[in-house]
Amino acid sequence: MNTNYPNLLRVTYVFAAAGVLTLVVLVAVSFWLLEKTSNSTEDVIKAREQRTALTRLLLAVQDAETGQRGYLLTGESRYLEPYNVAIKNVPLRIAEVRDQFKDNPEFKPRLDRIEAAAYGKLKELAETVSLKMEGKSEQALAVVKTDRGKDLMDDVRELVAEQIDLVETKLTKAIRSQRDNAVLARWFTLGAGLIILLAALGAAATILRYTRALMAARSKMQQLNTGLEERVKERTADLQRANDEIQRFAYIVSHDLRAPLVNVMGYTSELESGLATLTSLCEDPKLDELESGGAARTAIREDIPESIGFIRTSTHKMDGLIKAILKLSREGQRILRPETVDLEEFFDTAIASVQHRVSEAEGEIKVLRPMPTIESDRLALEQVFGNLIDNALKYTVSGRAPQIVVEQVPSRWGAIVIEVQDNGRGIAPDDAERVFDLFRRAGAQDKQGEGIGLAHVKTLVRRLGGEITMTSELGKGTTFRVMLPRKLPEKRNDE
Amino acid sequence: MTNSEGKAVQIVMIEDDAGHARLIEKNIRRAGVNNDIIPFANGTDALAFLFGANGSGEASARKHLLVLLDLNLPDMTGVSILEKIKANEHTKRTPVVVLTTTDDEREIQRCYDLGANVYITKPVDYENFANAIRQLGLFFSVIQVPETN
Numbered sequence: 001m002n003t004n005y006p007n008l009l010r011v012t013y014v015f016a017a018a019g020v021l022t023l024v025v026l027v028a029v030s031f032w033l034l035e036k037t038s039n040s041t042e043d044v045i046k047a048r049e050q051r052t053a054l055t056r057l058l059l060a061v062q063d064a065e066t067g068q069r070g071y072l073l074t075g076e077s078r079y080l081e082p083y084n085v086a087i088k089n090v091p092l093r094i095a096e097v098r099d100q101f102k103d104n105p106e107f108k109p110r111l112d113r114i115e116a117a118a119y120g121k122l123k124e125l126a127e128t129v130s131l132k133m134e135g136k137s138e139q140a141l142a143v144v145k146t147d148r149g150k151d152l153m154d155d156v157r158e159l160v161a162e163q164i165d166l167v168e169t170k171l172t173k174a175i176r177s178q179r180d181n182a183v184l185a186r187w188f189t190l191g192a193g194l195i196i197l198l199a200a201l202g203a204a205a206t207i208l209r210y211t212r213a214l215m216a217a218r219s220k221m222q223q224l225n226t227g228l229e230e231r232v233k234e235r236t237a238d239l240q241r242a243n244d245e246i247q248r249f250a251y252i253v254s255h256d257l258r259a260p261l262v263n264v265m266g267y268t269s270e271l272e273s274g275l276a277t278l279t280s281l282c283e284d285p286k287l288d289e290l291e292s293g294g295a296a297r298t299a300i301r302e303d304i305p306e307s308i309g310f311i312r313t314s315t316h317k318m319d320g321l322i323k324a325i326l327k328l329s330r331e332g333q334r335i336l337r338p339e340t341v342d343l344e345e346f347f348d349t350a351i352a353s354v355q356h357r358v359s360e361a362e363g364e365i366k367v368l369r370p371m372p373t374i375e376s377d378r379l380a381l382e383q384v385f386g387n388l389i390d391n392a393l394k395y396t397v398s399g400r401a402p403q404i405v406v407e408q409v410p411s412r413w414g415a416i417v418i419e420v421q422d423n424g425r426g427i428a429p430d431d432a433e434r435v436f437d438l439f440r441r442a443g444a445q446d447k448q449g450e451g452i453g454l455a456h457v458k459t460l461v462r463r464l465g466g467e468i469t470m471t472s473e474l475g476k477g478t479t480f481r482v483m484l485p486r487k488l489p490e491k492r493n494d495e
Numbered sequence: 496m497t498n499s500e501g502k503a504v505q506i507v508m509i510e511d512d513a514g515h516a517r518l519i520e521k522n523i524r525r526a527g528v529n530n531d532i533i534p535f536a537n538g539t540d541a542l543a544f545l546f547g548a549n550g551s552g553e554a555s556a557r558k559h560l561l562v563l564l565d566l567n568l569p570d571m572t573g574v575s576i577l578e579k580i581k582a583n584e585h586t587k588r589t590p591v592v593v594l595t596t597t598d599d600e601r602e603i604q605r606c607y608d609l610g611a612n613v614y615i616t617k618p619v620d621y622e623n624f625a626n627a628i629r630q631l632g633l634f635f636s637v638i639q640v641p642e643t644n
Contacts, residue, residue: 255567255596255597256567258596258617259512259515259567259596259617260512260514262512262514262515262518262596262617262621262624263512263514263515263518265620265621265624266514266515266518266621266624266625267514267518268621269621269622269625270518270521319620
C-alpha cells in the first residue's frame with residue numbers, strides 16, 4: 001500500500017483549520033449583526049416612543065381645545081375641567097417630546113415650530129376662555145370666528161403629523177434594516193454552516209481513509225508477523241535438523257576414518273618389526289659383497305625408518321584430529337542436565353585442580369567474590385571454564401608469572417557474565433575470530449594442542465544458551481567473557 | 496582352545512576390513528591360539544555359514560563356535576547379526592565377542608542387552624590394539640565353549 005500518511009494528515013489539518021476559521025468568522029459576523037440588529041431595535045423603540053410623545057402632545061392640545069369649545073358653548077365651568085388639565089399637560093408633553101428627540105438635534109427647528117404653534121394655540125384658547133369668564137361671550141365667539149384658533153390648531157396638527165411622518169420614515173428604515181440584518185444573518189449562517197459541514201465531511205473522509213489505510217497496514221503487518229513467526233520456526237527446525245545431521249555425519253565420518261587408520265598404524269608397526277629383521281641382516285658383512293649392498297643398507301638404516309617415522313607422526317596427528325571431531329560431536333549429542341551450581345564453590349574446585357600448575361609457575365589465580373548461583377549443566381561448565389583456565393596457564397609469556405582473575409561482571413537482561421582474565425601472551429586482532437575455529441591456533445606454536453579447546457568451548461557455551469567473546473592485546477593478556485543465562489533454556493533439553 | 500571334550504573350537508570372524516582381519520588374525524596367532532579362523536567380509540555370507548542355506552541354524556548344530564563380530568558391515572549392522580545369533584535355538588549359546596571401533600555408550604549397552612558376551616573397542620593406537628587382541632587370544636585359550644544344539 002502506497003498511502004502517503006503525512007499528506008493525508010496534512011489534508012485533515014487543512015480541513016480542520018478551514019472549519020475552525022469559518023466558525024470564528026461566523027461568530028464574529030453574527031456578533032456584529034446582532035449588534036447591528038440591537039441598534040436597529042433601539043431605533044425602532046425610540047421612534048415608537050417619539051411618535052407616542054408627539055401624539056400625546058397633539059391630544060393634550062386637542063383636549064385643551066375641546067374643553068374651551070365646551071365652555072364657550074355652555075358657559076358651564078365643569079366643561080373647563082379638561083381644558084385646565086390640558087393646559088397643565090401641554091408643557092409637560094412638550095418637554096417629553098423634547099426629551100425624546102434630544103439625540104436628534106436635526107429636528108430642533110421643527111420642534112421649536114411645534115412648540116411655538118402649540119403655545120400659540122394655548123394663548124388663543126386662554127384669550128377666549130378669559131373673555132368668556134369675564135362674561136364677554138360675544139367677543140370670545142368673535143375671536144373664534146376669526147378662525148385664528150382653527151388655523152393655529154391646524155398648524156399644530158400639520159406640524160405634528162409631519163413630524164410623525166418623519167419618525168415613521170425613520171421607523172420603517174430601522175425595521176427594514178432589522179429585517180435585512182436578519183436575512184443577512186440567515187444567509188451567512190447558512191453559508192458558514194455549509195462550509196463547516198463540508199470541512200467536517202472532508203476531515204471525516206480523510207480520517208476515514210487514513211484509518212482504513214492504517215487498518216489495512218496493521219492487518220498486513222499482523223499477517224506478515226504471523227508468517228514471520230512461522231518462518232522463524234521452520235528455519236529453526238531446519239537448522240536444528242541440519243545441525244543434528246552434521247553431528248551424526250561428523251560422528252559417522254570420524255568412526256569410519258578410524259578404521260583405515262587402525263590399518264595404517266597396524267601395518268606400520270608390522271613394517272617396523274619386519275625392519276628389525278632386515279636391520280640385523282645389515283650387520284652381515286656378506287652384504288658388502290653384493291653390488292647393491294650399500295644402497296640396501298642405506299635404505300634399511302635411513303630411508304625406511306625415516307618414512308615410517310613420518311607415517312607415524314602423521315597418523316598420530318590424524319588420530320588426534322579424529323578424536324577431536326568425535327569429542328565435539330559427542331558433546332553436541334550429550335543431553336544437558338541442568339542443576340543448581342554455586343559458582344563460588346564451583347571455581348574453588350576448578351582452581352584446586354590446577355593449583356599445582358599455578359604454584360609451579362609461581363603464579364596466582366584469584367576468584368573475586370561474590371559469585372552467583374546458576375542453573376546449568378555442571379559438566380559443560382567444568383569443560384568451558386576448565387579450558388579457559390587451562391589456556392590462561394598454558395599460553396603465558398616466558399619469565400612472567402601467570403596472574404589469572406575470574407570475576408563476575410554486571411550485565412543486562414538478567415544474564416550471568418563471568419570474565420577470565422590473564423596476563424599471557426595475548427592474541428593478535430587478526431586472529432581474534434580464528435581462535436574459535438576448529439583446528440585453528442594462533443601465535444607461536446610452541447605448545448601442544450590440536451586447536452579444539454576454544455572451538456569446543458564456543459560450542460558448549462552456545463548449547464548452554466550463552467555466548468563467548470574475547471578481548472585481547474598482543475603481549476599483554478586476554479580476557480574471555482562468558483555470558484550465560486541464569487537458567488538453562490528449556491528447549492535445549494529436547495534435542 | 497577346546498571344548499570340554501577336547502574338540503577344536505572354530506572362530507568365526509565377521510570383519511569387512513581385510514586389514515583389520517589380518518591384524519586380528521596375526522595377533523591372535525601371536526597369543527598362541529591356533530584354532531581355525533573362518534573369516535567373512537560381509538554379514539550375508541556369515542549368516543549363510545551360521546544358519547545354513549535354509550536359515551534354520553541346523554548348519555551350526557553340534558559345533559563349537561566362537562563369533563568375533565564387527566558392528567560396521569557393508570550390508571547390515573553387526574547388531575542385527577548378534578540379534579539373530581542370540582535368537583536362534585542352535586546358536587544362542589555361542590559366545591559372541593563384539594570387536595569394533597564404535598565406543599558409543601548406547602551401542603555397548605544395546606549389544607550386552609542382546610546377549611553379547613564381550614564388547615571390545617578397537618584401540619586406534621596399534622600397540623594397544625595388538626595388546627588387546629593378544630589378551631583376547633589368551634582369553635580364548637581358557638574359555639569353555641559349549642556345543643551348539
